[in-house]
Amino acid sequence: MVQRESWATRVGFILAATGSAVGLGNIWRFPFLTADSGGAAFLVAYLVLVVTVGLPLVLAEFVVGRRSQRNVIGAFAELGHANWRLIGAVGATAGFVILSYYSVVGGWVMQYVLGSLTGAYTGNPATYFDTVSVGANAVLFDALFMAFVAAIVALGVRSGLERAATVMVPSVVVLLVVLAAYGATLPGASEGYAFYLSPDPATLLSDAFGLLPDAAGQAFFTLSLGMGVMVTYASYLGDDRSLVADSLIILVVDTFIALLAGLAIFPFLFAEGVDPGTGGPGTVFVALGTAFTALPAGRLVGTVFYLALFLAALTSAFSILEVIVAYVTETFDIDRRPATLAVAVVTFFVGIPTALDLSVLTVYDILANQVLLITGGLLLALFIGWVYTDGALAELTTGSAIDDRLGTAWIWLLRLPIVAVLAYVLFNGVGVLAEAVAGLL
Ligand code: PHE
Numbered sequence: 001m002v003q004r005e006s007w008a009t010r011v012g013f014i015l016a017a018t019g020s021a022v023g024l025g026n027i028w029r030f031p032f033l034t035a036d037s038g039g040a041a042f043l044v045a046y047l048v049l050v051v052t053v054g055l056p057l058v059l060a061e062f063v064v065g066r067r068s069q070r071n072v073i074g075a076f077a078e079l080g081h082a083n084w085r086l087i088g089a090v091g092a093t094a095g096f097v098i099l100s101y102y103s104v105v106g107g108w109v110m111q112y113v114l115g116s117l118t119g120a121y122t123g124n125p126a127t128y129f130d131t132v133s134v135g136a137n138a139v140l141f142d143a144l145f146m147a148f149v150a151a152i153v154a155l156g157v158r159s160g161l162e163r164a165a166t167v168m169v170p171s172v173v174v175l176l177v178v179l180a181a182y183g184a185t186l187p188g189a190s191e192g193y194a195f196y197l198s199p200d201p202a203t204l205l206s207d208a209f210g211l212l213p214d215a216a217g218q219a220f221f222t223l224s225l226g227m228g229v230m231v232t233y234a235s236y237l238g239d240d241r242s243l244v245a246d247s248l249i250i251l252v253v254d255t256f257i258a259l260l261a262g263l264a265i266f267p268f269l270f271a272e273g274v275d276p277g278t279g280g281p282g283t284v285f286v287a288l289g290t291a292f293t294a295l296p297a298g299r300l301v302g303t304v305f306y307l308a309l310f311l312a313a314l315t316s317a318f319s320i321l322e323v324i325v326a327y328v329t330e331t332f333d334i335d336r337r338p339a340t341l342a343v344a345v346v347t348f349f350v351g352i353p354t355a356l357d358l359s360v361l362t363v364y365d366i367l368a369n370q371v372l373l374i375t376g377g378l379l380l381a382l383f384i385g386w387v388y389t390d391g392a393l394a395e396l397t398t399g400s401a402i403d404d405r406l407g408t409a410w411i412w413l414l415r416l417p418i419v420a421v422l423a424y425v426l427f428n429g430v431g432v433l434a435e436a437v438a439g440l441l
Helices: 010-021 023-034 040-068 074-078 083-118 125-133 136-154 157-184 189-197 203-206 208-222 229-234 245-273 283-294 298-332 334-354 358-387 389-396 402-438
Strands: none
Touching: 010 157, 010 229, 010 245, 010 298, 023 083, 023 157, 023 189, 023 208, 023 245, 023 298, 040 074, 040 189, 040 208, 040 229, 040 358, 040 402, 074 083, 074 125, 074 136, 074 298, 074 334, 074 402, 083 125, 083 136, 083 283, 083 298, 083 334, 083 358, 125 229, 125 358, 136 157, 136 298, 136 334, 157 189, 157 245, 157 298, 189 203, 189 245, 208 358, 229 298, 245 389, 283 298, 298 334, 358 389, 358 402, 389 402
């Protein structure tokens, strides 16, 4: 039997979980979704969902992980409900899909670190994005990024994940604060903040249902929910910590960093008169490329920005790989290193199509965020809300006493409102996915 590790310190666990949450989702996906979906109204919908759906589900994953001390698939059998390992299977599948294109985008980021240093995109941001994002370069840097991720996971929980997160997460925060402070001095700052931060109540009300699916998908993605990262990470925890306190910290830091990323990015765009609503995965790269070309010391600023993005992406990517590696090592009794290598290679191959065609990448993104993660979350809400209620409540109060009423509210939130919202989002997501796939054919 493969020996299980545990986190060395509480801070180490919190940083690793925060590092998983904070990633391309906050700094790349969130700003372009916000921009495409009309700015501040989307921001409000997203924040509401993070608190009402995200927080209860982070807690649900923590409870399953810590109580079972198992990987996301093994956990359910360990808790005496082997049938529900379907949740883990959906999660692991989502992991393959997400990591496969996540590392492609990670590869773009690496090329942008280099491009900022050498000035390669100066004056031609759109052409540079095209050469970076599809074709041979994309595949090559995808492989390189995956190699970094695998190297960290191969080192294990303490010497790999925990140590890397402890250095990387604070660096991301510092780099983003520096950028946001610089952004605040630009002439476009107030216009950027207005677009980003002043919601139009009319849009919000008239379009609440329209905003819901994307806002929910983003809430899941950014909190690393629905695929068992939080189950796996909590399975390396002892009984002496407060799950509620830890989940609140992670949620607050993740949201803070998404907001900070918006504060850093929108002033740059408005300073250069770039329209933030032009859409799609290229937005941040092309638009910022334009901005960094024009700004004083733009190359330096660009380097700092992409370095932050690279570190943030790494700490998220290795959490995804860890979910699958934990499953493989524990189920097939294989050592961590060969397991990591095998999973990384398979995932790399799954991702190649997304490095050759941006519309395939978009399909993977929709499949993962609007279908698979939501399915995982929906099933988990049903499991905790209706099946494993007593065990879940007992685990929630282990390590810290909490008011009974809070526990009851948690269960009822999972039972009805969260299930209803996620069922709607899933229904909608299947439609969106079908459309996107039809568009490919
Ligand atoms: N939370 C990560 C981000 O925002 C992405 C992620 C999703 C990581 C799902 C793990 C699981 O970039």
